[in-house]
Amino acid sequence: MPHIWLPYAQMKISGDPLPVVATRGSRIVLADGRELIDGIASWWTACHGYNHPHIAAAVRHQLDVMPHVMFGGLAHEPALTLARRLAALMPAGLDRVFFSDSGSVAVEVAMKMAVQYWGNKGLAGRTRFVAFNGGYHGDTTGAMAVSDPVDGMHHAFGGLLPRHLFCDLPRDEESFANLSDVIECHAGEIAGIIVEPLVQGAGGMQFHDVDVLERLRALADRHRILLIFDEIFTGFGRTGAMFASAAVAPDIVTLSKALTGGTLPLAATIARRAVFDAFWSDAPSHALMHGPTYMANPLACAAANASLDLFECEPRLSEVAAIAAALQQRLAPCRGMPRVRDVRVRGAIGAVEVDRIDNIYTLRRRFVAEGVFVRPFGTTVYLTPAFTIAPEELATLTDAVVTVVSEMK
Numbered sequence: 001m002p003h004i005w006l007p008y009a010q011m012k013i014s015g016d017p018l019p020v021v022a023t024r025g026s027r028i029v030l031a032d033g034r035e036l037i038d039g040i041a042s043w044w045t046a047c048h049g050y051n052h053p054h055i056a057a058a059v060r061h062q063l064d065v066m067p068h069v070m071f072g073g074l075a076h077e078p079a080l081t082l083a084r085r086l087a088a089l090m091p092a093g094l095d096r097v098f099f100s101d102s103g104s105v106a107v108e109v110a111m112k113m114a115v116q117y118w119g120n121k122g123l124a125g126r127t128r129f130v131a132f133n134g135g136y137h138g139d140t141t142g143a144m145a146v147s148d149p150v151d152g153m154h155h156a157f158g159g160l161l162p163r164h165l166f167c168d169l170p171r172d173e174e175s176f177a178n179l180s181d182v183i184e185c186h187a188g189e190i191a192g193i194i195v196e197p198l199v200q201g202a203g204g205m206q207f208h209d210v211d212v213l214e215r216l217r218a219l220a221d222r223h224r225i226l227l228i229f230d231e232i233f234t235g236f237g238r239t240g241a242m243f244a245s246a247a248v249a250p251d252i253v254t255l256s257k258a259l260t261g262g263t264l265p266l267a268a269t270i271a272r273r274a275v276f277d278a279f280w281s282d283a284p285s286h287a288l289m290h291g292p293t294y295m296a297n298p299l300a301c302a303a304a305n306a307s308l309d310l311f312e313c314e315p316r317l318s319e320v321a322a323i324a325a326a327l328q329q330r331l332a333p334c335r336g337m338p339r340v341r342d343v344r345v346r347g348a349i350g351a352v353e354v355d356r357i358d359n360i361y362t363l364r365r366r367f368v369a370e371g372v373f374v375r376p377f378g379t380t381v382y383l384t385p386a387f388t389i390a391p392e393e394l395a396t397l398t399d400a401v402v403t404v405v406s407e408m409k
């Protein structure tokens, strides 16, 4: 493969990627005819399984009508319908939807909204964010700068990134007091707090409870700063509820990944009306200065509308509950294995944390030999399957995890 540059891979030692020729349901079909059961649903996007006929039909129809038109000065029904439906799923008041084309860009937009919100209100010095150790918000510069400064990519790009304020999530009184102090000290410089609610995903599938979000809401209110929930991973049922924002309402939410059911790239940044109101003025300079070329792509919006149909008419959240129960039961044998530090499950997320992984590429190949596609990172072996996965396919995945983890010496 002389022309391809792969993501997150030391290509000299990673080996070639697996040649894939088709997908269906929870299966990945390889060029040599092998079928792998997919344990991660293409980075958590394909929540209805691959090639769902309802989404495929919606995209095919939209392709004939209008595959794309720019969103500057023009608007179209698939985007307007999607915006209305997303607003209806959000807590009351979060009802302005800005579309973009990837999760990282949705985070950039949320950060720009927060900074410009304060600028439009005459407080231009509020340009920093409170972010959390273990967090991950994307690979673009702004998003990297609010991702974990130790385990993230800061060491390679330190000189490039603005310095934000990193704290531990307020899981107990001590971390809460520390976070309060940091916010107190820097209140005049802070635009907002950004957090992945309930699950820090790419940072290692670390969970926290709703009370952490309640504390963040209280601090944001007390210091009059904005609270941003990055629901790019948690959104659309992954944790068992449709959105974490249903439990505690933020000021801005970012969505992507499962938004189109894993079919096409699309993201949304959804703001509270009060945030939008700060941009509504007679001054052209108060407009939000962002506009991705493919924003609100009609094909992607059609896919997202079809995906929302499926959440309405198929039992996705009960499927997630069944997956959670199966993961709890079937990953339990990993507890007590010599190299295992923790086994945890939330919704359709199962994680086995080990003390170290010596060669990540060998480990990934070992899973392929078991007939599954599982892609551990850091010290975490995790499963985030499609919600539609068949019980016997899920059993194959969990059996593979138990077998491979038991072999770690």
Ligand SMILES: Cc1ncc(COP(=O)(O)O)c(C=O)c1O
Pocket (backbone or CB within 6 Å): 102, 103, 104, 105, 107, 136, 137, 138, 139, 196, 201, 202, 230, 231, 232, 233, 256, 257
């Ligand atoms: C919570 C969170 N935010 C942002 C992103 C970045 O999304 P994208 O890869 O679409 O840019 C990710 C991707 O894993 C994510 O999990």
